[in-house]
Amino acid sequence: MSTIRWIEDHTQQSARWHSENATPLPKRTVVADDRVKAADAYRLACEGTALLWRGDFHNARQLLRAIGRRVDRKASGPGSSPGETFLRNRQHSRHRARVLGKLLVLLDDGYTLALRRAPDVRQACLEAYGPPTGPTAVPLRELLGVIGAHQWRAKGVDVPALGSRIHPHYGVFAPVRGEYVDLVARAPLPPATRRAPATSTAFDLGTGTGVLAAVLAARGIDRIVATDISTRALACARENTHRLALADRVEVWGPGLFPEGRADLVVCNPPWLPARPTGPVEQGVYDPDGTMLRGFLTGLAGHLRPGGEGWLVLSDLAEHLGLRTRQELLDAVHAAGLHVAGRIDTKPRHPRSRDVTDPLHAARSAETTSLWRLTAGPPRQGGAVPAPPSGSRHRQPLRYAMRTS
Template identity: 70%
Template sequence: MPDIHWNEGHTERCVRWHSENAAPPPKRIVVADDRMRADIAYRLACEGTALLWRGDYHNARLLMQAMRRRVERKSPGAADGSAESFHRHRRFRDHRARVLGRLLVLLGDDYSLRLRRSPDVRQACVAAYGPSQGPMAVSLTELLGVIGAHQWRVRGVEVPALGARIHPHYGVFSPVRGEYVDLLARAPLPAARRTAFDLGTGTGVLAAVLVRRGFERVVATDVSPRALACARDNARRLGLAARIDVTGPCLFPEGRADLVVCNPPWLPARPTSALELGVYDPEGSMLRDVLTRFADHLEPGGEGWLVLSDLAERLGLRSRRQLTDLIEAAGLRVVGTLDTRPRHRRVTDSTDPFHRARRDEVTSLWRLSSA
């Protein structure tokens, strides 16, 4: 990891820099505390200067909220359903993340946060980052994400289709949108139920549903080491570790299966961080790869299940014809589809710039077989 350097108390200081978003270390740093005014902090951050916080923890959060309000004044407003509108909003969110990410805090040798009224973040940081490798600087926005993710991990997410809770790890997409899990739980199964593949398993929630539906063995894959650890943890918690083989990092395992399932990222756009890989698929490359290789991994009479939202179509990022052409070019035919509507709270949030698209969104499970 690179280091950052700054002057404090007539002394030049240096510490390791860490960013899950792969943000470069700031070149200019000033020390800030409770006397820092929001207008000055916002101006400095927009100019590329990072603020190393030395004041009260809660005041740092208040300052960040004030900076966020100033950024939001330049929001593009409601989206019009075009791809250009979507990309304009993505650029704005990227700018907002860069500005707010310039408010920094220091973590000690044991991940302790030595600010007045600060919470104990050590356990959350160990869960997210692993054993400490010494003091480091992180953005306050990243640290708040680590704290929130740890709370999700401890509490878990109730999954009605399992009658149990799934515990997402930091950096792993959480199954808070349960409608796609419900689709998998009610889709008609192929005749043979020996082996299933769950590609890009994430938390392992779909692998667990498949075992509960009667598959003797499920091979769950992912390219993310964090996801692999998370899926193993959830399989163990659910008492299914003997029937779920978590392997990787890879997308496709060796061999063939009676059922191959994939819930790829739904939006063909460039992620701005590793944490967005569960949502954004650059140029639809993962979707194309999955469809191209489905047939080679299906047993005779087997099916490939693709779980996909039409949000990309409603945002002008992909057409339905492009999707069906990909399916046909891969030598697959559509056996049937199951549709559902989203139930998450953003559907009713009229302030969301993509409210209209989210309101009309349909999530489908495409049942595919070799042509």
């Protein structure tokens, strides 16, 4: 546990230092209030000095936005390729997080924020951090994320495929991109699950909020084991399972990737980009070195029942960014003793795919999300589905384009 120290009223003060992004302890901390100018705050933050805020809460938010604008003015332009543009974008995001993370606030022993016009953040912090352990200094930017996560958790996310809402927790990826949920809701179930639905079993690997496990239950799968390596995700999935009255059919297991045993269907929606996340929420998007993807592929054959299928739900955005090729994905599939029995494609519907100001717009606008149906052992009659090369013009005007062997 790190301790942050500063001088206030000619007296040395201290508090526990907490950063979800594993940001190192600031080199130096000074007290700041409404009198500080944005230019000075930006300069100090860039030098590594943290500013412990003692002024008005809403003024602190305005200062944070002003610092952010100054950081963005220094952003480099697009690179000579989509991959270079992506790397520059990630470097800027990490730099931005470091600078903005230098504006701090102090939470007292009960998570009270003693600033003028400050909201009541006690419940939000309790949900995100657990029981308080004494006065704690946190980046204001992080605290705003905690507040937003509490609001998402209370309101929930509407999931049309369920006809219900899923309530995400702090640090757990929310199912706001509905296309991957719809793919799992509409793909043809493996023959084994259709022949004996009352005894069918499915694994949902990396369950997050538990949304895909709930969709599989709604489709008639008798028993689902939902796994995750994140303790926050496991707690979130359990809560949603109970909310949806599915606790008798969905077992939440972990931390880990594969549970023991075999299943008729194994579903995995790993993070889509092989890059390093800058915070807990980004762990649902970025998978360093494609670790989870490789773990799913290499372990799948040993966890499928005869006639079972593995469903890999994956975007090809990494291919458009030059982070992974289609051939590399297929090689990993074949090296694991797997075969492609079919693939279902859909185009993204999220706003960023239409944002022409996004530096990565060209790649996002070409993105396709696919559900790959994988089997173990010899290919089924008709052979594997040939995969078009990355970037080829295989798009179809239909919302869903199904390819089966």
